[in-house]
Amino acid sequence: MRNRRILSIWFPRLAAERHIRRDPTLGSVPFAVVKDIGQAQVLASLSVSAQAAGLYQGQPLRDAHAMCADLLTRLSNPHAEAAFLGVLHRWAGKFSPWVAREEPDALVLDLTGCAHLFGGEEGLARQVDQDCADLGLSVQLGVADTLGGAWALARFGGQTGDDHHRNGDAIDQEARATRSRAGKRRHWERGGAAPTVTAVPVAERLRVAPPGQTHAAIAHMPIAALRLEDHTAAQLARLGLRRVHDLTSQPRAGLARRFGRGLVARMDQALGSLPEPVSPAPAPDRFATRLSLPDPIGLEDDVMAALDRMLPRLCGSLRNKGRGARTLRLEAYRSDSTMQWMNVTLAKPSDDPERIRPLLRMKVEDLDAGYGIDMLRLEAVVHEPIHLRTKVGHLEAGEAVKARLAAKGGLDDLIGRLGARLGIEAITRVQPADSHIPEKTSITVAAAWSEPVRGWPKRGRRRPLRMWRPEPVMVPDVPRLPKTFRWRGRDHIVHAMTGPERIAPEWWLDDPNWRSGQRDYWEVITEDGDRLWLYYAHGGTMSSGWFCQGAFA
Known part of the structure; x- marks a missing residue:
């Protein structure tokens, strides 16, 4: 495991700086990206000016406006932010062929055998930092033997334990009367998100753990650096286990028995005892x-x-x-x-x-x-x-x-040319459907994304060439059609009629058009030569009567 070297690139202001790159004026005023959590809006990403005004990530928007009246906000767009991270993913391919994304704001690179091409790990890290500065992006880097160690260095590398031990934050320095105020400690020490990033020198943003020194590099970091679940980190904090070295000094069997194997697995991944490979996503084909x-x-x-x-x-x-x-x-x-x-x-x-x-x-x-x-x-x-x-x-x-292939290709070319003029979605074809209901025996699909049907399924009776919504026929409400009927404002005389064909509704569906019950369909030929498709509805939840639904060729 010591032969591997992993680089974690964290963009703490990715969402906000994506907007600032498109509108540079947002960088000179307090600006934040907000997202919806339940019925409230909270700050998801802040600019440098917004952080300098005392705002913090996760703060309710109403409280933020009360503290900073000049705050400008934009709604979070996860899809656009993921696409922007995808662009950075392609950029990071110049440093290593093994690049993986960590949604929503980080990249992981396997630098094994690549760092010497850029003058060593520190030289490569400085090149990454310079490229991000040219792109207008804030960045924090961590290099270690393991993915978990690099992740912890990138987010918590600047938060050592010494400065906090001097102010009495450690549990062994607390008086009994002060332990009731333990809930007021920094939220990241209780297992929350990583601390908000402030403007720091370049040397402090490049955190490199020497080979074999990952344990020493992360030992004094808070337990949030182990990528634990929030409820697990909160339980550990209540027991006084707030640093990584507090956990590593405890019996592993007891930790696994009380907090599950997930806690031990995260410790092993960070320290290199459990492999955690970098799984790069294949770059999409672009033509x-x-x-x-x-x-x-x-x-x-x-x-x-x-x-x-x-x-x-x-x-x-x-x-x-x-x-x-x-x-x-x-x-x-x-x-x-x-x-x-x-x-x-x-x-x-x-x-x-x-x-x-x-x-x-x-x-x-x-x-x-x-x-x-x-x-x-x-x-x-x-x-x-x-x-x-x-x-x-x-x-x-x-x-x-x-x-045969040339004839089929000619049809495809014709569809393409018509679609170039009318719109490709306007060119449609009809295909058979599996239903005994007349109006559901076929469906209309886009011709460009479907294949023509060679043979239609044979049915007991033929269907009319044109079909429309049932229209009432003015005749007495009896099952037998009289010699004369009135439809569409005209009187028609029956010359011949064939039928009936009884069709029942789909009992497993509540179709409003078939609430009139069973239908008896007749093919009616009038003395004027019209071949109409009429049916008599026997009545259900709707009244019975005669209707016309189509016409034969």
């Missing part, structure tokens, strides 16, 4: 290409000539990974520092430039070049796996398969 132009362009043919150079590179990258582009984004950067972008969605994922180019051509017609375009960027924002097909058999069979 994009760009082309910088020596002179601004504005003609449609020039843009297409540039895309002809970009598409093969992009499709080659997709093909190497076995992926196909579903949605592409074309970004056109103008010479006046503005940008226009547009999306193209394919009916089926593809890595063929000849299938993508016509769709881009249709979008380029709407491109506003302005004062000229000096850079183009093409990215596959949505991509899916595709599988290569190997055709086997004699020559005629191979040609038949090729023709």
